[in-house]
Amino acid sequence: MSAVPASELAPKSLPADAARAPLLERLAHTQPGPHLSVIVPTRNERDNVIPLYNLLCATLNERNWEMIVVDDDSADGTAEVVCWLAQHDRRVRLLSRIGRRGLASAFVEGVQASTAPYVAVIDADLQHDETLLPRMLALLENEPVDIVVGSRYVDEGGVGDWDAGRARISALATRLGRKLLRVPVNDPMSGFFMIRREAFADALRNLSGIGFKILVDLFASSPRPLRARELPFEFRTRHAGESKFDAMIGIEYLMLLADKLIGHIVPVRFLMFLAVGGSGLINHLVVLWMGLNLVHMPFAAAQGLATGVAMVGNFTLNNMLTYRDRRLTGWKFVYGLASFCAICGIGALANVGIASALFADHAVWWLAGLAGAAMSVVWNYAATSALTWRQDGG
Ligand SMILES: Nc1nc2c(ncn2[C@@H]2O[C@H](COP(=O)(O)OP(=O)(O)OP(=O)(O)O)[C@@H](O)[C@H]2O)c(=O)[nH]1
Ligand SMILES: [Mg+2]
Numbered sequence: 001m002s003a004v005p006a007s008e009l010a011p012k013s014l015p016a017d018a019a020r021a022p023l024l025e026r027l028a029h030t031q032p033g034p035h036l037s038v039i040v041p042t043r044n045e046r047d048n049v050i051p052l053y054n055l056l057c058a059t060l061n062e063r064n065w066e067m068i069v070v071d072d073d074s075a076d077g078t079a080e081v082v083c084w085l086a087q088h089d090r091r092v093r094l095l096s097r098i099g100r101r102g103l104a105s106a107f108v109e110g111v112q113a114s115t116a117p118y119v120a121v122i123d124a125d126l127q128h129d130e131t132l133l134p135r136m137l138a139l140l141e142n143e144p145v146d147i148v149v150g151s152r153y154v155d156e157g158g159v160g161d162w163d164a165g166r167a168r169i170s171a172l173a174t175r176l177g178r179k180l181l182r183v184p185v186n187d188p189m190s191g192f193f194m195i196r197r198e199a200f201a202d203a204l205r206n207l208s209g210i211g212f213k214i215l216v217d218l219f220a221s222s223p224r225p226l227r228a229r230e231l232p233f234e235f236r237t238r239h240a241g242e243s244k245f246d247a248m249i250g251i252e253y254l255m256l257l258a259d260k261l262i263g264h265i266v267p268v269r270f271l272m273f274l275a276v277g278g279s280g281l282i283n284h285l286v287v288l289w290m291g292l293n294l295v296h297m298p299f300a301a302a303q304g305l306a307t308g309v310a311m312v313g314n315f316t317l318n319n320m321l322t323y324r325d326r327r328l329t330g331w332k333f334v335y336g337l338a339s340f341c342a343i344c345g346i347g348a349l350a351n352v353g354i355a356s357a358l359f360a361d362h363a364v365w366w367l368a369g370l371a372g373a374a375m376s377v378v379w380n381y382a383a384t385s386a387l388t389w390r391q392d393g394g
Pocket of ligand 2: 123125127238243
């Protein structure tokens with residue numbers, strides 16, 4: 001195994017014990033920790049884990065590396081395969097997350113669980129060219145570079161067999177990232193890169209961690225411009241299993257851009273919650289109109305039906321979009337819906353109470369109405385985020 005240079009290991013201030021002879025003597029005979037951690041986010045990648053491990057072994061060879069698989073509760077037994085491998089090779093580690101989603105946050109937590117001075121991320125499905133890893137590492141070790149990106153949009157790189165639609169979406173997302181957030185690489189959408197630990201640590205507290213696109217997030221969150229290099233590679237065809245690419249990834253990307261641009265002023269989840277609330281108002285009016293004019297229901301019944309449809313619709317949309325990373329399924333969906341309706345019911349009562357009190361105090365009617373509505377929106381958002389979509393999975 002190659003030893004880690006002492007300079008890489010020395011934190012800014014070590015306790016005095018670190019310099020004492022017995023410890024130094026003991027450490028002289030231990031195996032150093034990994035020099036490179038390769039983070040592999042997985043969701044249902046059972047049949048790709050072993051082929052990827054074989055490729056990493058072949059390319060990283062005698063280097064001191066480890067593979068950290070961050071699995072989000074895969075239903076196909078991915079975690080079991082990783083456990084089995086890890087029992088045979090201590091360079092394989094598993095971080096298993098329950099009730100959590102998202103490639104970006106999986107990467108962040110994988111890096112947090114590693115102590116290596118260099119960390120890389122690679123897809124499990126063999127689409128990335130793992131043979132670039134030694135060159136990425138050499139660049140970081142030998143040159144003043146913070147991050148090396150595997151790029152599909154430089155000479156000799158390519159997107160493989162994507163259809164025209166996906167290629168267009170990726171090109172648009174790339175332009176947005178480069179223009180709006182000034183990401184200085186040709187392929188800010190790439191999910192394949194290696195970064196120096198300090199550069200990651202400096203950006204860590206500013207990261208949004210939303211969705212799929214961690215590279216954009218890293219560039220936009222770093223307190224200083226990251227010194228970047230790109231190495232070309234051709235995106236391969238997925239080896240086994242199914243793609244997780246869907247329209248939601250686009251929405252999450254827009255949320256990430258919004259968070260980076262205005263997130264310091266207003267939380268992007270709150271904006272999404274507002275947008276969903278706006279769509280709920282339209283739903284409400286459409287159902288009310290249909291109840292009154294097509295089914296000829298009494299007003300109170302039509303209004304009750306419209307309220308119910310809007311609440312279920314709002315809950316479902318918020319569950320899909322605003323809280324996609326904490327999405328509730330099965331019975332949790334049902335309990336979540338009940339708590340959402342209860343919280344919004346309390347919000348409605350508070351809304352009427354506050355608006356009526358202000359109105360009685362001679363406030364203008366629309367100002368009283370707006371104040372009541374604003375109060376209930378903030379309450380609904382705060383309470384459902386704390387209770388319905390709790391951080392621990394609801
Ligand atoms: N931990 C974790 N990993 C994820 C999640 N979503 C996707 N992944 C993994 O991230 C990697 C990239 O996902 P893919 O579905 O291959 O996305 P893609 O490469 O953009 O799409 P395709 O080209 O169609 O394969 C794969 O290893 C996935 O298993 C997630 O929510 N959590
Ligand atoms: Mg893939």
